[in-house]
Amino acid sequence: MQRKHLIAFTLATVFMLLGFNMINNYFNQKNRAALMDADVAVVKNKDEANDSISGQSLGEQPKAIIDNVTADIEQAQNLEQQRLEQMQESAE
Template sequence: MQRKHLIVFTLATVLMLLGFNIINNYFHEKNRAALVNNDTPVMTKSDNEMNNNRAEQPLGEQPKAIIDNVTADIKQAQQAEQQRLEQMQESVQ
């Protein structure tokens, strides 16, 4: 190859890689922004109240309050799951 052709080929390759990186970065940022918007936890009023209740308790009681809150959340989730399961079984029959 002549030097002129080699230089043109190299510049074309560099421009193609640069374009690929710009496009890839655009889609990566777009997907990351969508994930951030979907994964952002929403703090409800009850969450704020539970946090305030924990802060008002003596330091020795706070771990127990946290465990009690988590246990209540687990029971509530299990009940909701059981109801969904029953609804699914009814719809199948």
């Protein structure tokens, strides 16, 4: 290969990698923002649940705590499933 062809090939490769990194970074930031929004929603729901527990009588609090923990586990499983689906979509 001549030197100018090698330089042109190298520059084209660098620009292609730069473009790929920019596109990949855009999608990662978009996914990260969606995950942060989901995490904020979980925290808000947890705060609301804690407020509802403290307003109940002492006899009803253990059941309310168990119900809230069960709901948190279900939310976490749903969030994990969504993340798994997003990872599978991005891998394709």
